[in-house]
Amino acid sequence: QAGTLNIVVGSHVWLEDKDLAWIDGEVFRIEGQNAHVRTTNGKTVTASISNIHPKDTEVLSDGIDDMTRLSYLHEPGVLDNLAVRYAKNIIYTYTGNILIAINPFQSLPHIAEPSTMEKYRGANFGELDPHVFALADVSYRQMMNEGKSNSILVSGESGAGKTETTKLLMRYLAFLGGRSKTGGRTVEQQVLESNPVLEAFGNAKTVRNNNSSRFGKFVEIQFDQSGKISGAAIRTYLLERSRVCQINSPERNYHCFYFLCSAPPEDIKRYKLGDPSSFHYLNQSSCIKVDGMSDAEEYLATRSAMNTVGITEQEQEATFRVVAAVLHLGNLNFVKGRDADSSVLKDEKAKFHLNAAAELLMCDREKLENALIKRKINTPEGVITTTVDPNSATVSRDGLAKQIYCRLFDWLVNRLNASIGQDAHSARLIGVLDIYGFESFKTNSFEQLCINFTNEKLQQHFNQNVFKMEQEEYNREQIDWSYIEFVDNQDVLDLIERKPGGIIALLDEACMFPKCTHESFSQKLYEKFKNNKRFSKPKLSRTAFTIQHYAGEVTYQSDHFLDKNRDYVVGEHEELLNASKCSFVSGLFPSVPEENTKSSKSSIANRFKV
Ligand SMILES: Nc1ncnc2c1ncn2[C@@H]1O[C@H](COP(=O)(O)OP(=O)(O)O)[C@@H](O)[C@H]1O
Ligand SMILES: [Mg+2]
Known part of the structure; x- marks a missing residue:
């Protein structure tokens, strides 16, 4: 509220506006606690003096690059400064040693050019225009001079530009700590190239962002004594598992499902796929295509990124086989069976998808069906098997699909880490945290x-x-x-x-x-x-x-809070996939010693706490 006392006739002020958030104007009369203001869009408004804020009249054409130097540090002042800069494509502004980045929603090549990187290398903080590279440079130099590890935290609402900013940070750190190329791929190239793979399997179109990360990510870049990158590790936090089975318009499921459905004909045939809109896990939403994204091209790009990071052809084949199997699982529909509380596959179409899923997962068709429509129960007299109703069979099916997909994602992250290579003896590191942004939708779960x-x-x-x-x-x-x-x-x-x-x-x-x-x-x-x-x-x-x-x-x-928070693998599902003839699939479901199964039942919400 600094400055409210100084409001007099002739003062330039900001006042709240229900459409524009804030509007500026000039006070032409004061009556007691009220000020009469003529706004710049030609209206006269009366407002309580306590609700109006003084406006800085000496606005520089590029705004002010450090908000701590604004004459008035209040909401309209901050927003106006950011807007003035944004209008000139200046997306970065400091507030002390914090960087504010605004999403430009367009490619601004000068931001990440090699010459820009060169310019920021070693420059004193605050000497050049605000930039995400300046921040990375400080953190790198601090690490080198003081021998301290650092973390850079990227936060903001969903769609604000966190992941893109994270990529720029990593690119700059790779530039600072890169080695001259010696044959194979360097650590930093591998880290950068792991992004498209992670995004294909862990990103999806949401209301706010066509390429929204549905997992948290902490990338650790490790350096040796001389400041060269010596290793890296990607840690991910809980992938949004419910998306595999349930989506609402205008969102999409994970990109890889659509990429795969647009694969070259021989792959489509091998995986028994068809139009994405023929799969229940994809057609619950009316959105199948994303503007400006070619699923066919992205499929090839994902394959090529997988090659680059050293995922073998065999592993890739198995990965996509599992992705296709998840789609087929989603089309297993059940109806009531002859006995009470029992279910059978609905029709020929469901049988086709059962066959396809079993074939792709390389497990027994009948055992797969039984794992969904039957349940083993421990009783004092021993284990008995009962049947379940179609509703429970469907819940079981979705549980299986989610479990398979999440295990696949975790496998990919581990695989990426294995090929990038960690430096167990690294002297210091810089961590970059890119976590899911704050979300508030029409329906929130x-x-x-x-x-x-x-x-x-x-x-x-x-x-x-x-x-x-x-x-x-x-x-x-x-x-x-x-x-x-x-x-x-x-x-x-x-x-x-x-x-x-x-x-x-x-x-x-x-x-x-x-x-x-x-x-x-x-x-x-x-x-x-x-x-x-x-x-x-x-x-x-x-x-x-x-x-x-x-x-x-x-x-x-x-x-759905209760279902979504429960996360235990059904014993029957684990057994089934552990017995798969495909070592990739059985590897996703290693057998767990009996006594350990209970303690591994930690709820999802609880795992968010650590
Ligand atoms: N620096 C940038 N330059 C160009 N486009 C950007 C930039 N930052 C964000 N975008 C655009 O906004 C979209 C959402 O950004 P993203 O980083 O995925 O958001 P978040 O991770 O915060 O949810 C991107 O897909 C891209 O189109
Ligand atoms: Mg993101």
Whole structure:
């Protein structure tokens, strides 16, 4: 609120506008607590002086490259400065030692040219225009001079440009720490070339982003004493598994499914594929094609990227065989069988897909069918086998498909790491964290809660490191007027992760009781958090709940929370695939010693906490 007292007739000010967010104008009369303002778009508006903000009239044509030097550090001032710069294709702006990057949604070649990299190498921070390379350069030099490892955290909403920024960071670090080429591929090339592979299997079109990463990623670049890259490791965090079986318009499933359906004819034939819209896992959404993306070309590009990173032809063949099998699994429809609570394949079409899936997974057709329509139950008298109804068979089918796909993704990440090679003795490293951005859609489910929880954690880390640190510095320098106000989000974190009693703990509890439903889970939340400032119950719902996040309010539909949080491999599925004649497939499902199976049942939400 700095400066509100100085508002007089003739002041240039910002005021809130319901369409434009903020609009500027000039005060022409003051009456008590109200100011009358003539806006630049020709309206006269009356507003309370406490709601208007002074406007800096000396705006440079390129704005100000470090927001800490703005005359007025308030929301309209910050936004206006970013807008002025953005209009000139200047996408980077500093706020102290933080870089703000705005998505240009167009290719700006000068940003990443080799000559630009050359320019930023070794330049003092702040000497040149703000750039993501400047940030990477500081972190590299700090690492070299002080022998300290560093991490660069990229955060922002979904679609903000995190992954693209991460790629630029890696490219620059590869430029700084690259070796001269000696025959084979260098570590840095391998790291960069692993991106298309990860994206083909872990990215999808969402509402916000045509190429949205559906997994978190931490890339560790390792350096030797002399500052050359000596190894790298990619760690990924929980791929969004529900997407494999369930998508809504206008989103898509993982890219690789569509790429494969557009493969050359001999591959289509080998994998018994057809039009993507003939597969249940793809046709739940009306979106099959993405503007500006050729699935056929991308298929070949993915294959070639796999070659580059050293994934063998055999491994590639097996990978796509598994991808195709997942599609066929999705088309297994069941109807009621003769006995009560039993099911059979619906028709010839379902039988065709069963055959195809079994053939591709190289497992027994009948055993595959039985793994879905029968269930083994332990009783005091021994193991008995029962049949299940079509609904349960379908749930089992989807569970199998998700499990296969997630194991495949994890295998790919491990395989990429094996070919890139880690340096176990590396002296220091730079880590780049690219995590799923904050999401708030029309309908939000369990995935959004996990993603937004992760972002709350990052936000707190950011608060602690930036605001609290800055404030201490002000204290040290005895500047007492500039207490920075920031909203502490510890209360949201408590609401979600407190043990016992937080939302995740209550969800885990609900998942342990077979009788618990999403209704009873929601009732429990309403009761428990009725006085929590960050939690509310939407008026017309009995199962939704709203959390007041640091980045805004999000309402979650709890309908599938319980299923989605449960994540254990069905014994029958594991047995079936472990027995596959294809060593690749059986390798995805190694046999687990009996006594270990129980302890591995950790819920999804819980794994987000670590
Ligand atoms: N620096 C950039 N230059 C050009 N286009 C960009 C840039 N950053 C983002 N984009 C565009 O925006 C899209 C979304 O960016 P992405 O990095 O995937 O977002 P996020 O990872 O934050 O969800 C990209 O697919 C690309 O089209
Ligand atoms: Mg991303």
